[in-house]
Amino acid sequence: LSxxxxxxxxxxxxxxxxxxxxxxxxxxxMQAEKQGYFTLEEWRKGLKALRADTAVKLKKAVLDLDxxxxxxxxxxxxxxxxxxxCFTEEKQKSIDTESICILLDLVLGSKFRPQVDSLIQxxxxxxxxxxxxxxxxxxxxxxxxxxMDQWMGFYRFCSEINFSTLENYDPDLAWPLILDNFVEWVxxxx
Amino acid sequence: xxxxxIEPFRHKVVMDPEYGDRTWKMLExxxxxxxxxxxxxxxxxxxxxxxxxxxxHRFGEKxxxxxxxxxxxxxxxxxxxxxxxxxxxLFLETVNSKWIDHANAMQMIRDMMMYMDRxxxxxxxxxxxxxxxxxxWRDVVILSGTIHSRLLNAVFESISQERNGEVINRSLxxxxxxxxxDLGSSVYADHFERPFLEFSADFYRAxxxxxxxxxxxxxxxxxVEGRLKEEAERVSQxxxxxxxxxxxxxxxxxxxxxxxxxxxxxxxxxxxxxIDDKFVDMGRMFRLFSNxxxxxxxxxxxMSSLIKAVGKELVAxxxxxLMELVESLLELKDKYDKIISVAFNDDKHFRAALNSSFEHFxxxxxxxxxxxxxxxxxxxxxxxxxxEIEAVFDKVMALFRYxxxxxxxxxxxxxxxxxxxxxxxxxxxxxxxxxxxxxxxECGYQFTSKFEGMFTDLETSMxxxxxxxxxxxxxxxxxxxxxxxxxxxxxxxACKLPPQxxxxxxxxxxxxxxxxxxxxxxxxxxxxxxxLRASFRNGRNxxxxxxxxxxxxxxxxxxxxxxxxxEIEQATGISSPSDLKRCLHSLACVKRKDVLRKxxxxxxxxxxDRFSVKDEFSSKARKVIIGTAFAQKESEPExxxxxxxxxxxxKPHIEAAIxxxxxxxxxxxxxxxxxxxxxxxxxxxxxxxxEIKKRIESLIERDFLERDSTDRRVYRxxx
Numbered sequence: 016l017s018x019x020x021x022x023x024x025x026x027x028x029x030x031x032x033x034x035x036x037x038x039x040x041x042x043x044x045m046q047a048e049k050q051g052y053f054t055l056e057e058w059r060k061g062l063k064a065l066r067a068d069t070a071v072k073l074k075k076a077v078l079d080l081d082x083x084x085x086x087x088x089x090x091x092x093x094x095x096x097x098x099x100x101c102f103t104e105e106k107q108k109s110i111d112t113e114s115i116c117i118l119l120d121l122v123l124g125s126k127f128r129p130q131v132d133s134l135i136q137x138x139x140x141x142x143x144x145x146x147x148x149x150x151x152x153x154x155x156x157x158x159x160x161x162x163m164d165q166w167m168g169f170y171r172f173c174s175e176i177n178f179s180t181l182e183n184y185d186p187d188l189a190w191p192l193i194l195d196n197f198v199e200w201v202x203x204x205x
Numbered sequence: 206x207x208x209x210x211i212e213p214f215r216h217k218v219v220m221d222p223e224y225g226d227r228t229w230k231m232l233e234x235x236x237x238x239x240x241x242x243x244x245x246x247x248x249x250x251x252x253x254x255x256x257x258x259x260x261x262h263r264f265g266e267k268x269x270x271x272x273x274x275x276x277x278x279x280x281x282x283x284x285x286x287x288x289x290x291x292x293x294x295l296f297l298e299t300v301n302s303k304w305i306d307h308a309n310a311m312q313m314i315r316d317m318m319m320y321m322d323r324x325x326x327x328x329x330x331x332x333x334x335x336x337x338x339x340x341x342w343r344d345v346v347i348l349s350g351t352i353h354s355r356l357l358n359a360v361f362e363s364i365s366q367e368r369n370g371e372v373i374n375r376s377l378x379x380x381x382x383x384x385x386x387d388l389g390s391s392v393y394a395d396h397f398e399r400p401f402l403e404f405s406a407d408f409y410r411a412x413x414x415x416x417x418x419x420x421x422x423x424x425x426x427x428x429v430e431g432r433l434k435e436e437a438e439r440v441s442q443x444x445x446x447x448x449x450x451x452x453x454x455x456x457x458x459x460x461x462x463x464x465x466x467x468x469x470x471x472x473x474x475x476x477x478x479x480i481d482d483k484f485v486d487m488g489r490m491f492r493l494f495s496n497x498x499x500x501x502x503x504x505x506x507x508m509s510s511l512i513k514a515v516g517k518e519l520v521a522x523x524x525x526x527l528m529e530l531v532e533s534l535l536e537l538k539d540k541y542d543k544i545i546s547v548a549f550n551d552d553k554h555f556r557a558a559l560n561s562s563f564e565h566f567x568x569x570x571x572x573x574x575x576x577x578x579x580x581x582x583x584x585x586x587x588x589x590x591x592x593e594i595e596a597v598f599d600k601v602m603a604l605f606r607y608x609x610x611x612x613x614x615x616x617x618x619x620x621x622x623x624x625x626x627x628x629x630x631x632x633x634x635x636x637x638x639x640x641x642x643x644x645x646x647e648c649g650y651q652f653t654s655k656f657e658g659m660f661t662d663l664e665t666s667m668x669x670x671x672x673x674x675x676x677x678x679x680x681x682x683x684x685x686x687x688x689x690x691x692x693x694x695x696x697x698x699a700c701k702l703p704p705q706x707x708x709x710x711x712x713x714x715x716x717x718x719x720x721x722x723x724x725x726x727x728x729x730x731x732x733x734x735x736x737l738r739a740s741f742r743n744g745r746n747x748x749x750x751x752x753x754x755x756x757x758x759x760x761x762x763x764x765x766x767x768x769x770x771x772e773i774e775q776a777t778g779i780s781s782p783s784d785l786k787r788c789l790h791s792l793a794c795v796k797r798k799d800v801l802r803k804x805x806x807x808x809x810x811x812x813x814d815r816f817s818v819k820d821e822f823s824s825k826a827r828k829v830i831i832g833t834a835f836a837q838k839e840s841e842p843e844x845x846x847x848x849x850x851x852x853x854x855x856k857p858h859i860e861a862a863i864x865x866x867x868x869x870x871x872x873x874x875x876x877x878x879x880x881x882x883x884x885x886x887x888x889x890x891x892x893x894x895x896e897i898k899k900r901i902e903s904l905i906e907r908d909f910l911e912r913d914s915t916d917r918r919v920y921r922x923x924x
Binding site: 108109162163164165171187188189190191192195 | 902
């Protein structure tokens with residue numbers, strides 16, 4: 016069992032920052048249950064999957080994780096895992112928007128830059144009350160937390176919607192309401 | 206064996222080679238004689254025989270073609286005579302008389318050539334002599350050259366003279382028309398009816414143009430109706446019956462269809478009629494319009510837009526107070542109900558249009574629910590006679606049906622009913638019950654169950670009080686025990702009771718909780734009332750009927766001469782300034798009911814005012830009813846509050862509807878869910894699709910539903 020401290024030292028051994036997305040991916044490969052902890056079982060499973068039996072191989076595998084995970088078809092799985100990984104409480108179902116913003120940036124940031132920036136801006140609107148955003152400040156207080164459904168909605172939105180025009184966004188397709196509002200917000204801003 | 210056959214010997218008949226020609230010459234001569242009206246000189250028997258022989262001797266063809274050329278010759282001669290006729294009437298008469306001559310002649314010729322008609326013509330499949338006569342007349346006379354057009358012109362000229370009110374020779378026209386008809390129905394249709402309809406269309410187009418410029422709508426309609434009657438008569442007098450639908454259509458098209466829009470909107474048009482209740486004119490208009498395509502719908506649309514405009518103005522007019530508003534809505538409804546039933550033949554499409562227009566504008570003003578409930582409240586407090594109040598209810602229920610947000614109405618109704626019941630101002634239990642029954646029929650048991658619960662509470666309270674009196678022998682106190690769930694959330698403004706009263710209260714609490722352990726009583730002092738016996742210093746005694754709060758205030762003056770606002774506030778513990786002010790206002794500022802004197806004397810209550818008993822108070826009646834100024838209409842924040850509560854209340858309803866739908870369908874598309882939920886909730890309110898979506902998401906979060914993994918429009922029910 017390795018504790019948060021153990022993971023930090025593992026990270027420095029691997030030459031990766033512990034907030035790097037690759038560590039999240041490593042956790043996913045291990046299917047780690049609890050944030051900040053790896054059990055022996057998980058550690059074994061993960062290393063097996065990475066085919067790493069030495070520290071050098073592990074380092075190389077971790078460095079490449081980014082590419083492999085993003086290529087693989089299981090990215091969606093990783094995506095939903097990353098959400099659940101943030102749960103700190105038993106039976107927790109949603110995550111506060113602040114953490115969500117960081118997580119979004121971490122997981123989707125490299126792939127869907129403009130969408131993520133815009134979403135984060137939208138989610139954080141109460142953070143900077145500029146006059147023109149006042150209306151949305153009110154609107155946005157609806158979302159202090161994000162649930163799984165909305166989280167999965169973000170990914171679908173990023174990967175399916177043409178963000179520059181939003182032309183293929185059809186509110187009748189039962190998007191989560193937060194995305195309806197988001198799109199409305201983006202449109203009104205443009 | 207060979208059979209022998211002996212042929213009979215044949216005489217060779219030698220025919221006179223000239224026979225055919227000679228015989229024909231005779232017959233031809235006879236034909237001309239007939240046409241010259243000198244048939245009396247002829248022998249029918251001889252002519253018949255000769256014609257018979259000609260056919261027998263195979264001169265049928267010669268006879269037939271000869272007949273045609275001989276008749277043609279005669280007809281050509283007639284043509285010249287006809288063409289030579291001057292003047293329309295002379296012309297028509299000539300045509301007519303020649304036609305009669307021709308018909309007579311053909312009669313005789315047919316008799317003469319009867320044998321040919323029977324044997325030669327059928328075998329050769331030619332037309333009979335009679336038909337030949339008709340077709341020759343048609344081709345040679347009627348349809349040749351100028352005669353046809355002259356004929357039509359002359360006939361039409363007469364008809365238009367008649368249309369303009371002159372007397373014409375109808376029998377002449379009739380026989381001409383009959384002639385056309387005798388020539389075959391296609392001749393009548395193509396060569397008379399069609400031109401006639403075209404001519405009539407021109408005539409009525411011009412007439413409608415001229416007339417619409419210089420007459421008002423009702424007069425115009427009368428005129429059209431008159432014209433239709435005339436045309437029908439004309440058809441029966443001298444045209445063919447089959448022309449009637451055609452000519453009616455022409456008149457309607459030219460005079461109605463082409464001017465529909467204008468007839469609706471000119472100053473004296475439909476709009477004006479609707480406003481002025483011109484039943485007869487509207488009825489006429491409706492009858493006429495019903496016969497043209499799009500006619501009824503045009504009137505209907507006109508009516509709808511007028512109702513909508515009037516209604517919108519009514520509900521949007523802020524100067525209308527609520528009684529007036531509801532009264533005028535009811536009047537408007539009555540007015541159009543009557544119009545539809547009297548003038549528009551009780552047409553169900555019109556009813557539907559009326560309903561949808563009302564629904565449209567009644568829901569424009571979100572306060573209509575409140576107003577309707579308040580209106581009922583006032584009516585119930587007024588205490589009308591039973592049949593009167595029933596009539597009012599029925600009318601108001603019709604308006605109620607138009608409300609989309611029936612749950613808002615329910616909320617207000619509950620509040621108003623509660624006030625009525627608690628203030629003891631309800632006049633008739635029968636009226637209340639009958640109204641609730643009506644609401645229940647309209648909206649179902651759920652809608653009214655709480656109202657009914659309120660009545661039950663009151664009945665139980667009466668029993669409880671009886672028990673209390675029996676136990677304590679005092680009947681000074683009346684308590685109504687209300688179950689929280691049935692009653693609206695009443696604002697509880699607490700106050701400190703004077704010792705006399707609080708002793709009574711404790712007695713009751715002890716009694717009630719003794720028999721109903723585990724219940725909690727919370728006192729709504731602001732809803733109560735009290736009767737006080739007051740002796741003023743001038744020696745007069747009165748009975749004052751006041752609210753509990755007012756009673757608390759007045760009883761303070763048993764001990765003190767003069768009290769300031771602050772002192773009163775502190776002693777009674779009425780913390781809400783608006784309530785205390787209202788209470789003091791009705792004690793000190795209402796004329797003839799001012800049992801308190803206020804310093805300084807002003808119309809409104811200030812926080813530094815001082816109060817004392819008005820010693821010289823006098824009143825004609827022994828019992829003085831001091832009312833409290835109740836806020837009647839809801840104030841803006843209260844309204845917002847109610848709105849919020851209503852919205853909050855809807856959430857479980859929406860969720861329940863979603864779950865019901867999904868439970869039965871298992872898998873359903875988003876749009877269908879929304880549609881189904883809206884439909885389900887229609888009877889009580891109009892659900893907002895955005896809100897439905899929110900509820901769906903909340904259900905997803907709570908694992909009642911999930912999104913389909915492939916088709917994102919689809920939800921699945923998780924059991």
